[in-house]
Amino acid sequence: MADSFIAEARREQIIKACIDTLEEIGYANISLTKIARKAKISTGLISYHFSDKADLINHTLIYLISKQLDFISEKVVHKNTATEQLLAFIDSSLIYQETNPNNNIALIEIVFNAQTPDKVAYYRIPDEEEDHLYTMLKDILIEGKRNKEFTRDFDTDVVAIMIQGAISESMLKSMNRFTFDYRAELNKMVMNMIK
Structure with missing residues (x-):
């Protein structure tokens, strides 16, 4: 049991070093040697835990997606109404991006390269x-329509895509460059669209 815990901790250390290396030098320049240097371990130790660079990148992608999902789900699940859940989804998505810029950059580097x-x-x-x-987002919208919190006059797929697009677009811009409260404006716009 202790061995598997130590192995899992080591794998996470390597994945976090991969994320930081992707953020610093980009996908095109990444190597196991550079990741090992960032993690302050030997390249052989990486090879013990991951079969090759592609395997490490794939595990890093899964890690990034699950971290984001866990963060957002935790904020949404405790809300009682569809409106509260939708606002929590938007807020926590934007907060995650603001507080995890390295993860965002690593995710973009992997997906596009x-x-x-x-x-x-x-x-x-x-x-x-x-x-x-x-x-999760689509289910919130469907539930809000079903219980009449939201109007029935919108397509849930289209609105879910629009919301995710607005959230994703903010990832590409520094939140410091906005001269307004992006979260408040997005929440207001979405509520006007579906109420």
Whole structure:
């Protein structure tokens, strides 16, 4: 039991070093040697835990997605109404981006630069797995329509895509460059659209 805990802690240390290295030098310049240097461990130790660079990148992508999902879910699950859940979803999504800039950059670097063994960029791979954040958001909108908190005059897919787009776009801009409260404005705009 202790060995598996230590191995898991070491894997997380390596993944976090991978995230920091991606943020610093980008995907094109990353190597196991540079990640090992960042983690202050040997390259051989990385190879013990991950079969190769692609395996480490894939585990890093899964880690990034699960961290974001866990953060947002924790804020949404305790809310009682669809309106409260929707506002919590938007707020926690933006807070996550503000407080985890390295994760955002690493995620972008992986999605837009990593490739499958067949040389297909990750962003071009059809979504075969469920996007849990999108599903959570869509379920909130459906529940709000069902219980009449929200108007029935909107398409849940379109609104969910618009909200996620507005959230994602803010990731590409420094929150310090906004001269207004982006969260408040986005919340107001979404509520005007669905109430």
